[in-house]
Amino acid sequence: MKLPFQDLILVYHLVSDEDVKHVKHLFPYRSVKHFENDLDFLSKHFEFIDWETFIKEKTEKTTRKKPTVLLTFDDGYSEFYDVISPILKRKGIYAMNFINPKFIDNQELMWRNKASLIVSEITENKSIENKLSKYPNFNNDLKSNVSSILKINYKNQNHLDKIAEYLEINISDYLQKNQVYLTTVQLQKLKNDGFGISSHGWDHPFYNQLGLENQLENTQKSLDYMKENAFLNDSFAFPFTDHLVTNRFFETIFNQNPDLKFTFGAAGIKLDSNSKNLQRIPVEIRNYTAEEILKNEISYYQLLKKFNKNKIIRS
Numbered sequence: 001m002k003l004p005f006q007d008l009i010l011v012y013h014l015v016s017d018e019d020v021k022h023v024k025h026l027f028p029y030r031s032v033k034h035f036e037n038d039l040d041f042l043s044k045h046f047e048f049i050d051w052e053t054f055i056k057e058k059t060e061k062t063t064r065k066k067p068t069v070l071l072t073f074d075d076g077y078s079e080f081y082d083v084i085s086p087i088l089k090r091k092g093i094y095a096m097n098f099i100n101p102k103f104i105d106n107q108e109l110m111w112r113n114k115a116s117l118i119v120s121e122i123t124e125n126k127s128i129e130n131k132l133s134k135y136p137n138f139n140n141d142l143k144s145n146v147s148s149i150l151k152i153n154y155k156n157q158n159h160l161d162k163i164a165e166y167l168e169i170n171i172s173d174y175l176q177k178n179q180v181y182l183t184t185v186q187l188q189k190l191k192n193d194g195f196g197i198s199s200h201g202w203d204h205p206f207y208n209q210l211g212l213e214n215q216l217e218n219t220q221k222s223l224d225y226m227k228e229n230a231f232l233n234d235s236f237a238f239p240f241t242d243h244l245v246t247n248r249f250f251e252t253i254f255n256q257n258p259d260l261k262f263t264f265g266a267a268g269i270k271l272d273s274n275s276k277n278l279q280r281i282p283v284e285i286r287n288y289t290a291e292e293i294l295k296n297e298i299s300y301y302q303l304l305k306k307f308n309k310n311k312i313i314r315s
């Protein structure tokens with residue numbers, strides 16, 4: 001495998017053998033076996049590094065015999081504590097967690113998780129499905145109802161609460177029973193075990209649906225939380241995507257936060273006109289193995305490079 005870069009950053013969300021209702025309609029997550037296979041493949045070809053080493057190598061531009069990989073996990077799901085961290089500890093592998101402080105301790109369900117939970121309920125329970133068909137703007141077509149729910153955006157997220165209420169889906173009950181996200185106590189334990197805890201925005205907005213002011217505010221609030229709790233305030237990963245985020249945002253956020261070293265998108269192997277914004281490779285793509293995903297990413301990057309399209313240019 002010939003890599004265009006010697007340091008890759010991978011992004012996962014969660015690993016589970018369970019039926020995770022609040023996630024399963026959003027993206028395919030790894031089973032434990034599939035995840036362990038990924039790790040076995042990666043350890044053959046790469047050296048896993050931690051955040052401190054990553055920064056050091058980025059700034060000093062050291063060369064290594066083996067390419068490196070940094071593992072990252074987004075959204076702060078409790079599976080990182082229960083399922084993933086025991087595997088990583090056993091194998092001596094570091095990972096970074098990009099979390100949304102608003103949802104830590106399970107007082108509220110993130111809006112996308114609400115959408116997935118509602119879709120799970122209507123697709124798994126005929127009487128709930130029938131009830132929804134009578135709700136304003138819905139009909140008898142399950143497929144179109146599902147797609148309408150999954151299309152509700154960050155700004156209209158209160159629609160999800162209204163639908164859940166109408167369908168008598170008790171979200172706070174679900175949160176308490178399922179402990180969807182990490183708790184403050186678990187974050188401290190993970191930190192003490194050597195894992196990184198960093199920022200993913202306050203409440204997981206779509207940045208390109210926000211104005212600059214709100215983008216900055218949402219980011220700053222999550223960076224402040226990291227500082228107050230002595231987690232990492234030198235990094236930030238965009239929720240969803242950094243698509244259309246302007247140079248103005250980057251200039252301001254780096255100016256406001258002298259400790260901030262890098263921000264992260266998830267556009268796969270790509271360069272960014274903003275050299276401090278690094279692109280990560282999403283690994284949760286259908287049933288593809290990490291090996292298949294990396295091979296695809298590399299050949300796609302080579303193709304883009306031929307047409308000079310391997311760099312994200314920001315305005």
Ligand SMILES: [Zn+2]
Binds near residue numbers: 075204239240
């Ligand atoms: Zn996320």
